[in-house]
Amino acid sequence: MRKKLSLAATGAVALFALTACGGDTPGDEENVNADGNTIIEIGAVPVPHAQILEYVDENLAADAGIDLEIKEFDDYQTPNIALDEGSIDVNYYQHLPWLEDQMATKGYEFEHGAGVHIEPYAAFSKHDSVEDIPDGGVVAITNDPANQIRGLRLLEEAGLVQDIDDETTALSITDEQNPKGLEFEENQPEVLVQISGDPKVDLAILNGNYLLQAGMKTADALLLEDVSADNQYANFLVWRAGESTEAIEALEEIMQSDEVKQYIKDSWPDGDVTATDAE
Incomplete structure (x- = not known):
């Protein structure tokens, strides 16, 4: 059995x-x-x-x-x-x-x-739109390299950062790549769900399995990864x-x-x- x-x-x-x-x-x-x-x-x-x-x-x-x-x-x-x-x-x-x-x-x-x-990778926010995320806003992001670049590219697609390449990390991102001066807070992916509701966090980028395990839905995400193409x-x-x-x-x-x-x-x-x- x-x-x-x-x-x-x-x-x-x-x-x-x-x-x-x-x-x-x-x-x-x-x-x-x-x-x-x-x-x-x-x-x-x-x-x-x-x-x-x-x-x-x-x-x-x-x-x-x-x-x-x-x-x-x-x-x-x-x-x-x-x-x-x-x-x-x-x-x-x-x-x-x-x-x-x-x-x-x-x-x-x-x-x-x-x-x-x-x-799909998803980002949740206390804000109603991407435009509402302030300069210097706090972004909670995974600390593992294989998924962190995935999160950064999601932010790039939303116009929050720019010119992201394969070597870019939350710690190495330049002022030119990060014109809004977003502040990145790294954490383990299983912890990000727990802090996603923290008032100081403007955007939390979550792994799909953990958000589902927490009873969250991608329909409520502010940003959502496109999985329609080969992924x-x-x-x-x-x-x-x-x-x-x-x-x-x-x-x-x-x-x-x-x-x-x-x-x-x-x-x-x-x-x-x-x-x-x-x-």
Whole structure:
């Protein structure tokens, strides 16, 4: 049977690795359930990733000969630590720029599947319009490089900053790029939702999964990322390099299926989550 765990801190991974049955290569005899289906231990953040996986596990997995054990994580670092240490077989929560940065800075050796869905980046404000954001206004922005540039480009599209390039950061942005003198306050992405309502914050740029988890809607955002074109921020399955198996390939096929695309469309009809190649 599927089980869900919530691991909120990286320190929990070490304890989990000692106590759980994870880390077996999918397909090993001891990693097969009572029905003979191969168990895949997969890490994900709660919304929308774990929710999508729950649908897969309850409706599609058994017919493909697999059984998902979904382990929920509340941050962006722990799922890759768990995958690298072998306490899960796959994770589902990240996009290509984040994965590439993680592999470059942490030395991970991972492979990934095709994009499954995109959560548009969104900026929320106490102001009713972009024009109301004052000179010197406070912008709360993520401290991770892979997503920070995404936030800066969202601001550029709105005309709040200009001439943003791939090397621009909230700390290095020049006066010429930042003519309104916006003040950037960096924080962890999971914390930004909590401070988005702070009266001193004029604009808070939030990751899609955290705003959904907080019960927020992109329809209420002042700025919203365009995901209609090919988007490098599509989220996908990730596994250890060279350790793809028939079970993982079966899961990858399911995640690209019309059934999953339709489930995403039905569950988030307003575009809070968009399936890749969705019509």
